Amino acid sequence: MLTPRTKLLVVIAGPTAVGKTSLAIELATKLKTHILSCDSRQFYRELKIGTATPSEMELAKAPHHFIGNLSVTDYYNAARYESEALALLKRLYQEHDVVILCGGSGLYINALCNGIDELPDPDPDLRKEIKENYLKFGVEYLQNELQKLDPIYYSRVDRLNPNRIIRALEVAMATGKPYSSLLTHRAKPRQFRIIKIGLFRERDELFERISQRTTCMVTNGLVDEVRNLLSFRHLNALNTVGYKEILNYLDGKISLEQAFTDIRTNTRRYAKRQLTWFRKDTDYQWFHPDQQDEILALIESSL
RNA sequence: GGUACCAUAGCUCAGCAGGUAGAGCAACGGACUGAAAAUCCGUGUGUCACUGGUUCGAUUCCAGUUGGUACCA
Numbered sequence: 001m002l003t004p005r006t007k008l009l010v011v012i013a014g015p016t017a018v019g020k021t022s023l024a025i026e027l028a029t030k031l032k033t034h035i036l037s038c039d040s041r042q043f044y045r046e047l048k049i050g051t052a053t054p055s056e057m058e059l060a061k062a063p064h065h066f067i068g069n070l071s072v073t074d075y076y077n078a079a080r081y082e083s084e085a086l087a088l089l090k091r092l093y094q095e096h097d098v099v100i101l102c103g104g105s106g107l108y109i110n111a112l113c114n115g116i117d118e119l120p121d122p123d124p125d126l127r128k129e130i131k132e133n134y135l136k137f138g139v140e141y142l143q144n145e146l147q148k149l150d151p152i153y154y155s156r157v158d159r160l161n162p163n164r165i166i167r168a169l170e171v172a173m174a175t176g177k178p179y180s181s182l183l184t185h186r187a188k189p190r191q192f193r194i195i196k197i198g199l200f201r202e203r204d205e206l207f208e209r210i211s212q213r214t215t216c217m218v219t220n221g222l223v224d225e226v227r228n229l230l231s232f233r234h235l236n237a238l239n240t241v242g243y244k245e246i247l248n249y250l251d252g253k254i255s256l257e258q259a260f261t262d263i264r265t266n267t268r269r270y271a272k273r274q275l276t277w278f279r280k281d282t283d284y285q286w287f288h289p290d291q292q293d294e295i296l297a298l299i300e301s302s303l
Numbered sequence: 304g305g306u307a308c309c310a311u312a313g314c315u316c317a318g319c320a321g322g323u324a325g326a327g328c329a330a331c332g333g334a335c336u337g338a339a340a341a342u343c344c345g346u347g348u349g350u351c352a353c354u355g356g357u358u359c360g361a362u363u364c365c366a367g368u369u370g371g372u373a374c375c376a
Contacts (some may be wrong), residue, residue: 016340040338040340040341041336041340050340051340075337076337077337077338077339078336078337078339079336079337080323080337081337083338104340105340106335106339107335107336107337107339107341108339110336111336111337114336115336116336117336117337119336119337120320120337121337122337127338138310144333158334158335158343158344159343160343160344161334161342161343161344162341162342162343163338163341163343164334164335164343165341166338166343167336167337168339169376171337172351181335182336183336185336198332236338236341239340239341240340240341241337241340242340243340244340255352265329266340267340268330269340270330270340270341271340272330272331273333273335273339273340273341276332276333276334277334277335277339278333280333
């Protein structure tokens, strides 16, 4: 008796500039399948150069999804990604046994693999109001409100992180329930199996690649890309490594040379945070990006 | 060649009237549930250039050596 073949999601994750894109394309070509990008900034079609979005040539080699699918003016979040990616996977699995998820946004990868709790999207007016009070009365205001509305979360949250508390407050105010009571910390069941592959390079090697990629972005016209986005500078999508620094330059706050240096530094820090995130997920099996054959063998043995 | 000054963390530099040292930046570690390339927390990582001398004790004082900078030749 034949058992139905279970579908497989291959997660290719790792720090920025490690070489995820080209490996994913190679794998997708060999497995004749699609790539779901999971990069919270490559969603935005206006952010191309500074986010190292795959080139037209690369995109042509394998079907990609979630690249340039949004405008910087669109609102988006990890929960939406979860439902959209799940819906897309359902379709793709009708014709493919394996699909590749490729990206460096840990929260979004988790949202797809484990699910994210059902919480309300932020109400912009409410968020604005809380934020104004925060700016007026400081983080103590946030802490006091949280202690009243959700003492449990208050006891364990990082109380100096305004974003965390603002989110907890807006959920508590919108639902009338403590934020902590809505978090299940339970993984949602999935109709497919998942293998997680982490890509790793020595720090020196990674930093060298970051440095070279930054030089490349500049040559490819990053400054012009940012200049064309000046009217969108207040949007969250522009709060991104590569864009913030060039904005500082265009504002005359720093030299162009300094902006490049800052991009390199901030990209290294971003890579470090990504590594911290992925390291704690013990499901990852780590490979050097050159170990394509080993990775392919692992995937095929899982099919 | 002479004179002066300098040599302390990856970098820029404090400091010690003698009791083995500390800031900023960088770096490193961590947190993370609708902002996540975001946001936030933590950590000094050192042959105090080298070799001697004085001293109970030298990174600190003295001499020499090496390297650097400036000026004079």
